[in-house]
Amino acid sequence: MRYEAPRTLESAVALLAGEPGSAQILAGGTDLLVRLKSDIGEPDLVIDIKRIEAMKAITAEDGGWRIGATVSGAELGEHDGVGAAWPGVVEAAELIGSTQIQGRATMVGNLCNASPAADSVPALIAAEAVARVTGPDGTRDVAVGEIATGPGQTSLAKGEIVASILLPARPARSGDAYLRFIPRTEMDIAVVGVGVSLTLDASGICTAARVGLGAVAATVLLVEAAAAALIGTAIDEAALERLAAACSAACKPIDDKRGTIEFRTKVAGVLARRAAAIALARALSGHSTARKAEK
């Protein structure tokens, strides 16, 4: 295994594209280093992208925020602007691992690992976030939901790197939230994860909604029926029940060591209802309520 730490995105892409053997991007490394030790995955080349200045930044863009690929969960959590605009996305990113993991793990890494249980991805999908992908043939913008194609599989072509994620500008009276279920209070992989983003009109009627559902299928799902259950309603109890039913109906989970099909299916609905209630409260209050308050 070789280690390279290029200074520019272009040289990182060139290294990645030019490696005849296997190559891996090292951002936070919290998944990659575990894989290195598991015997299945010592690649020929590891490309550390943390020396690339342009990827370290969080920048305002068109009323939204662009998050660089090497921004850690801790750095994201300390950024007031992103937290105010997208509290659900930030709380999802902050749920990835322990304090120690937060010091390293990145949201882009979480996306590119393509785990169906990735915490930040349901929230990013609900936020309609867009990944900026740079490769040998240039740069393209891709909806985050199109990055993962299956467990551990992505749509990225050889040599392509996700350089940043754009969280778009959002209208007034919007709110988002992310909830996951884990058996402990920390240090677990989501058994179910739900991200909800919604917008209200002046009369409190929901005009737009997106619901992302994690750990219940081979990839994180965008559940349009769940969004439809909210849109046009005041997000009353009946709407929340329809939302829950839609989320449970969308589940295609497996039985594994972390949960059963029955459990995941039911809890997806429960969490969707609870997350929507938090998102609603945030939309109504006009600003983020305390993240991580819902312990």
Place this chain on the structure above:
Amino acid sequence: MTQIHVSTTINGDAVEFLCEAQETLLDVLRDRLGLTGAKEGCGTGDCGACSVTLDKRLVCSCLVLGAEVEGREITTIEGMADGEILHPLQQKFLEHAALQCGICTPGILVAAKALLEKNPDPTETETRYWLAGNLCRCTGYDKIIRAVMDAAEQMRGA
């Protein structure tokens, strides 16, 4: 195998070492530099026994490559006391009997110090969540939490 030359700062001292690409910072600290205070309890970032700070950020040294720390600043448990004067956290851990076997203690002290530098007045809940990545199997955490809260109070008064 060609080794990588790394220049870094550990506990305030300039340090140079050679390592292989796949070696972790924990391997380097323990096996190449003789700094065995950081422990390997899992090797996968799940136990926190190898906690150090990297540019003041709390990390698991088992999830950092040695090659990554070129030009960075690392602090370990060996850098916590000031000569013969213990850090207030170290002193409070002794007074509260906040360790039994002591294997998790270096990681927990490093993590607790990082907490108090960021938040000098943490609640019990904040302390528990901050330390959730540091497993302790002996104490049930009670005396650890009390020691951290007590050290925080003393440091605020100082």
Place this chain on the structure above:
Amino acid sequence: MVRVAIWGSLRAATGGRAEVEVEAGNLRELLDRLAEAHPGIRPQIDRGVSVVIDGLVYNDSWFTPVRPDSEVVLLPRIVGG
């Protein structure tokens, strides 16, 4: 004679009796006499037993005195974690 209480699964070796009597002045004599009188107990004595004499557990001390009025209970060898 010392009366020795035998645990349930060893009673196959004592003709079903829950208590047997042996002539013994100390722990070693007690175990020797037990094994002689009830050969079916010997495999368990070889595997290890503890002996409770008047409420205290003894594992190895052969010359621990046993009085005729002592309450003696045979147990599987007690260890711990």
Place this chain on the structure above:
Amino acid sequence: MARDDKPEAEGRVFKIVGTRPIRPDGIDKVTGRARFGADMSAPGMLVGLVLRSPHAHARIRGIGTARAEALTGVKAVITRADFALDSGDIDDDDLRDILHNVMAHDKALYDGHAVAAVAAVSAPVARRALALIEVDYEVLPHVIDVDEAMKPDAPVLHQGRSDETVPAGMSANVMHRFEFGHGDVEAGFAEADVVIERSFRTAATHQGYIEPHACLASMGPDGQADLWCCTQGHYMVRNTCAGLLGLDASQLKVTASEIGGGFGGKTTVFLEPVALALARKSGRPVKMVMSRDEVLRASGPTSSTSIDVKIGMKRDGAITAGWAELRYQGGAFPGSPVQFGAMSCFAAYDLKNVQAIGWDVVANRPKQAAYRAPGAPMGAYAVESVVDELCEKLGLDRLEVRLKNASRDGTKAAYGPRFGRIGLTATLEAAKAHPHYTAPLGPNQGRGVACGFWFNFGGDTCVTLNVNADGTVGLSEGNPDIGGSRAAMTMMAAEELGIPYERVRTTIADTSALGQNEVTDGSRVTFAVGLATIKAARAAITVMCARAAKIWGIDEDAVVWEDGHAKPAGPNAGQFPPMSLAEIAALYANTGGPIAGHHEVTAEGAGVSFATHLVDAEVDPETGAVTILRYTVFQDAGKAVHPAYVEGQFQGGAVQGIGWALNEEYIYGADGRLQNPGFLDYRIPVASDLPMIDTVIIEVANPGHPYGVRGVGETSIVPPLAAVANAVSAAAGVRLTQLPMSPPKVLAAIDAARG
């Protein structure tokens, strides 16, 4: 009779015992200086790694090591053939099983079973060498579940190992049957107003010590060997390794490192004989450290169990009969702790009619090792769950019913003997009087109570106490300090000698320095090593009194020891100013030579111990998630030498029990491989899962110890499984009968109860 003896300690006023000094090894452990198993290195050291079976059950038809041996940097490859004593030459069943477990013989018996090992110049080279070893396996059918393993048609691990207690016709996987009890249970059930019978299951759990097994071995061509390792008992390691490798015990010196937790899991050997064999073959020091994956797959978790319990109760709460049948799988070799489950499960109750039957069963899992009060928590869980359900059904107070039926001084225990002085009712009374018991509960919250018992243990113990010329004292003992025992020994030596705590330094000696010491297990150390420390101090005092007598020219018997000074026994003995320990020590060379005291004993007379736990839990009825809200431990310590470390034992045991109750479990796939060999999915409690753990120390002196000490380390893990299960059942409104009570199980139970 002994149980009527007044404890020597009764009424004694202590100066140091009962205080909370800073532990002598504390600064080393808060500064990173303390050296644990993996922290030692030696010049020219090699790295040793183990090749492990990927199959749950497979015949080993052959092992090809030539390609691995040919790899540059590989210095030794070993298999079972490299152990001098093969199974046929060892007539000790236990030792043979240990060898079979350390390195597989003709069959691999579980996922993770060691089949070969290498020593190489670096870890990467050793890893590459492992990949070059060719093992020809014939995969065999396997069995994981204890009830499945008992079926007549189950895959069989060993033929002909069942002993004389097992009835004919059972599966060859059944190794032993135990039965305890007295009275007539059927007659007892006939007297009852209500009889409840339930079946319970508990998953296998691991001790979860944070320090993986590690050692460093070296051996010369003359057979002299040194071994450094993390263990609960380096004398056990010495004896076992000498037996497996054909060494004289005197040739193998074992030094115990600091130990990063054990809880029973480090009371046997795994890597140590392998490292010695590699060191012998390579002629170089060899260091071996397990990964966490290896710890979980191939060290010694405890049993998974299947238990039936039937209890009868009268309307007034009197228990008329108790019956239990316990089935424990102990992994791939005989020796599950089922007898302790069967002996202890009814220990808290004074019963006229009681019967407990235990079955020791093997299965294709790692050989179990002791885990804190081995076997007892599961039995107590089942019995205390049924007692709780009876109280609920009859509308009776749970503590009152336990008090009504509680074992007391002189009660004939369910396992046979009469109890001496015990503290069970004191723990129950303390719980009843505690504000926790009557604090209000909110919606979806429940309160659980349970009692627990452990035997405790004494065993071989050697202590040497040297009085230095400057009046300080060096104490050498042979038990690794796993949770503050150096502090306790230092305190007891200082107390007995009458000198300050700071003037005594306690060292854990290597195996060449002292005689045989039993493993740090059975909650024995503060009791047995403490007893030997006090006796060693008394021996030194006898010497010092004799020296003072010589100086004063009076009879030895005319000198007494008080407050750290030799004094004339009375006016008739003469008028001499008291001589301090330091004054006597300073004159050692003029009065007869160096001054020491020592004591060697197989300590007997450990006092049993009881605890009562109270816990409040909240259940989220929509997800099955459980939150532990409040927890209080009431336990009899006999005498708490260092109360802070006694509290620590109570708290640590309670939290391990909470983990066992809620989320810890060995999860196997259909292929018989462990699916969760890491701390991510083997979920031990983290700090944010817990409240503070309150403790109440009860002190009912043990007559078998000069200060009244009872062991405290193990009893604390016995009640929590049941206490938490009772709290969760109350909060969920449905009785839960399987551990762990992970959210999917709790939610399924709630949904099933609602129909």
